[in-house]
Amino acid sequence: MIKIKNSKAVRNLSDKSFKANKTRNIIAIIAIALTTLLFTSVFTMGIGAMESFQQATMRQAGGGGQGILKYINDEEFNHVKDHPLIKEIAYSRLLSEKVTNEQFLKRRAEFWYRDDVGLKLGLIELEKGHKPVAENEVISDSSTLQLLGIPLKEGAPLTLKLEVHGKMVQREFILSGWWKSDPAAMIARGQIYASKAYVDAHAEELRYTYKQDHDMTGAINADIMFDNSSNMRENLNKVITESGYSLDQNAPNYIASSVNWAYLSNTFSSNPEAVFPLATGLLLIMLTGYLIIYNIFQISVMRDIRFYGLLKTVGTTSRQISRIIRRQALFLSLIGVPIGLLGGFGVGKSLIPLLLMNNYRHAEVTLSPNPWIFIDSALFAVVTVMISAYKPSRIAATVSPIEAVRYVDGATKKGKKKLKKSTNGAKMPLMARVNLGRNKKRTTLVLLSLSLGLVLLNTTFTLSQSLDMNKFVSKSLDTDFLIAHADYFQEHFTGPDNATAESYIQAVQAQPGFEEGGRLYSGSHVFTIEHKENKEGKGEIVTPDTRGNLSAIVYGLEDLPLHRLKLIDGELDYGKLASGKYILEGVRLDNYDHPEMELSVYKVGEKVTLHNYMDTANAQEYTSHEFTVLGHVGVKSSNSGVAVASYTDFYLPANIYKTLVKKPVVMSYAFNVSDSKEKTMESFLKNYTEIKEPTMHYKSKFTSIAEFSGMQKTILMIGGTLSIIIGMIGIINFANALLTSILTRHKEFAILQSIGMTNKQLKTMLVYEGLYYVLGTSICSILLGSLFSVLIARPLSAQMWFMSYKFIIWPLILMLPVLLALGICLPLAIYSLSDRKTIVERLRTAE
Incomplete structure (x- = not known):
């Protein structure tokens, strides 16, 4: 075979075909943008919630160290600090476990010394001032200073009543700096930090006695950072044992330790069940996007099948036709994906605060435009588009010119057709049912895409209704x-x-x-x-x-x-x-x-x-x-x-x-x-x-009930938002299927009208087709909704201590009137918009 440089010709054909399909392009761009929006919002919520939750929990946990050695003395600290696994180690010494000023009756405050690493791992960033240097200098968080009635001003005097080894002492200090209290840490203890000079001046008072009387005054907590957050527990144990200390609580050289539960990456890697809902969500979005984008390209190919048949007659190869369609898919992605990325990032970021439930709800959203959010979302979206366009491109590439020219929606079948005898006559419900059966695959895809949004909505309500208020409240108050x-x-x-x-x-x-x-x-x-x-x-x-x-x-x-x-x-x-x-x-x-x-x-x-x-x-x-x-x-x-x-x-x-x-x-x-x-x-x-x-x-139980209601609203808001987006994709798919069905059957409709079918009967038949879609979607969504409820919602509820699984189906029942309205109105609206030619003009369409 002689190789001809025809890439430019193929590009021209692809571009001109693209420009001729304006309606298809708009629908496809919307579908790709919505699919990308779903991916981006899920990635944004996942990464953003983890970052914000991690920051908030770090403050709740007391800092950003990956591990901590508890209640040790100077000798133990000096033995441990040079271990090769340790990247950074902080020296934090408790100077008074309880500041007894009357203002701290309902919000406890502690008095510490932290070195530079300790301040960094403690997430302390001074708004103003400098770290304490002189013996009488201290720094504190803004909420603690407000409780004391101290102005946020360098040099402001403050009096602290300290409990040290069971004795009460009162000392005068000067504020050298302060940092803004994190909203997520409002229920945590107030923190006041002194200088190294204070520790040296009161060395005898701050003697270490923890192993004798469990008084933590004078004890050191050493926050540790490793090279990464994997295997934190194992690394921490190695640091202890290889430094000559024991993990046995009854041993005289025992050192207590713990890992920082704020590091979610470690939690997810050790808990596959936590990854399952995210993986399921991504697969659901891919399936939803695949259904509509595949359907759009399949419908586009079927609509233009005569065009591809004519291309074959003039020598265009199957490979070139596939390239034409894939090129169009990529060009549509270049338009739709960026729109979805921007919209999804905005939607996801706005929903992150809802994910930070209870104590973390008011935490600052720390998410920055993480490049991996956009890279992963764009990759998933483009892969979904290319997978969706693959089969329609094969259909266009393999169809013969004769089949293409004679194509009528669902009518071209291989093999011998069976003739059906019927005594029912040309009844509209029967004709509508037969019409849907002519392209079973497309009908099934439309039913699935419509059902998925409803299934997600029902699963969302199932999870929200499975939250058990009695369990949640009685956990801390019965x-x-x-x-x-x-x-x-x-x-x-x-x-x-x-x-x-x-x-x-x-x-x-x-x-x-x-x-x-x-x-x-x-x-x-x-x-x-x-x-x-x-x-x-x-x-x-x-x-x-x-x-x-x-x-x-x-x-x-x-x-x-x-x-x-x-x-x-x-x-x-x-x-x-x-x-x-x-x-x-x-x-x-x-x-x-x-x-x-x-x-x-x-x-x-x-x-x-x-x-x-x-x-x-x-x-x-x-x-x-x-x-x-x-x-x-x-x-x-x-x-x-x-x-x-x-x-x-x-x-x-x-x-x-x-x-x-x-x-x-x-x-x-x-x-x-x-x-x-x-x-x-x-x-x-x-x-x-x-x-x-x-x-x-x-x-009181009212506080717990308010937190419980917040959790319910979170699930409903996030699940509802995703359900609406998926539902919109399903409706677009439904409308696109109806539009193509009507457009590809214009000649068929003209023939029916020429032998006596009235315009009213034709519309009635189309309405019946829409109603059959509604019936099929109702059955499909109820079956899938029940399956998702039992296989996903019930196991997920079983993993959450505050949930008691409830099987519900009423959200699907409530959506049936909406589906019914769509099934009636959409076919009539689409037919009215597309019925612009006379019967004679449609009959004259060349084969």
Whole structure:
């Protein structure tokens, strides 16, 4: 074969054919832009949410270090710091665990020293001023300074009351600089940082005693950065063991450590289930984009099939025809993809705050135009377009000139056609059904593209309705309200100094609508029990006393909190408990309320002896009380909270607990109110804790309900937005299919009208075709919606502790009237717009 340079001719043919298909081009560009918009918005939300969430969680977690060594001393720090795996290590020393200024009753503040690396990994960027140098210089976050009433001004004086090794000291400082508090860290502790000169001047006061008394004052937390965030746990363990220290909690050279949960890349790599929803979403978008773009090119090829047949008769090869169509597809992508990239980035960025739920909702969106968002989105979009254009280009390339010239939509079939005999006559519903059956593949594709948007919408509502408010609220609160000293909610309850005031309880009981309530007793008074071999208890570091016994926290519960305990095993016989011979052991619950039974110390029926030091000044005088373990109960934040490390927890009725201690302390008070008075009580508690007793605080289910509602809105907003976009693609596909069907059958319609079919009958037939599409879409979407609900929504709900799967189908039912309107209006509108020629002109169309 003689090779001829015909590339220019092929380009000219492609370009002129492209210009002649203006309607097809507009529809294709819209479809490609919408598909790219979907890809870009998903990538933008994914990358943007991870970046913003990571930044916010880093602040919540206390910094950007990948790992942290906890509660170490200078000697241990110096041994570890030169390990080859460490890229950077920060020196952060706690100077006072609690700043006791009255302004910090409801927002705890801590006093630290951080070196330069520590400030960097702590994400501290000063708005104004300089890092502290002199002994009396400090820096702080803006929220902490506002609470203290200190102006954001260099040189401003401030007084701090510090708790150092159990003693209270008051010192005067000067503000040398400040940084803006992150909105995501508003619930975190306030941070005040001193200079190295302060640490050196108070070296004796800041002595390290953690291993003797677990007082963290003077202890060092060392944030560590590795070369990357993969295998952080393994690298951290190597640093500890290869530096000569142990991972065994009971070893004398043990070093506690943890990895930073803010590094999502590590989370995703270790949790394939987290990748599944993203992969499913991308495949769904690719399928949606493929369906419409494939359909557009297939319809375009069918419409222009005579043109391609004529090209074949003048010598155009199959390969050249394929190149013509692929070139057009690429040119359409060059127009549609950039539009989709820009639109998708805007849509995705606007939806990121909705993904940052609860504490992170108000975090700053830190997303910059990441090039990978645009590269990946454009790549996925172009691949989708080329895959979609591949088969239509093959059809155009392989069709013979005779088949092309004789082509009528769906009428050209290989093989012998069977003649059908019918006694029904030319009824419009039957004719419409036969017409749809002439091109089964295209009909199926239109039904799928229409159904996908509805399926996603139904899945979105299924997930939002599966959010279980009772689970979400009861996680931290199983009554309407919980009141206590402000320190309790800062996880710093220690005993009489921050007990719940009886006046506060009486004020609550006097309010209208109060129904029932109960006190929870505990305190700084710690019991001890014998250490059991092979039992680590709660997993906390607990130092044995002189007799080798380990500390245990005992709680006394009045009837309401006692009856709210969740039984794990054994029995919850209140009569036996009231006898004073039985006790309940607490077991920590995970996020899914599954008990971590490996942390329990005693079996049901075992004897436990509590040693009670009645006189703390004389450790030799103590009494012992023997109990039988009646059962295990779940430990929640609402039935625990003493800020003392312990081996295990026990629960007793309040009247039994009071006989064991000299001065029982009320840790918290839980109560319920009538439904009609819940808001009134909320308002009363807010005013009371702000004016009457500002040291007291409260928690209500309304806060959790607001967070719960925010989660529902997030799912509905994001899922709804994607459903609308996919739905628009489906409607465009539907309209395009109808338009092509009508255009390619103009001659057929003319023949039917020439033998007596009226214009009204023709329109009725087209409406029936639209209604058959609606019926098929309804059946398809209900079947697929049910399948997605069971195979995707149910497993996803099972992975989330705050969800209880609910099967729903009503969103699909509600959308049926919209589909019905489309099925009637679209065929009539398209036919009216395309019916511009007379019957004679259409009959004269050359074959």
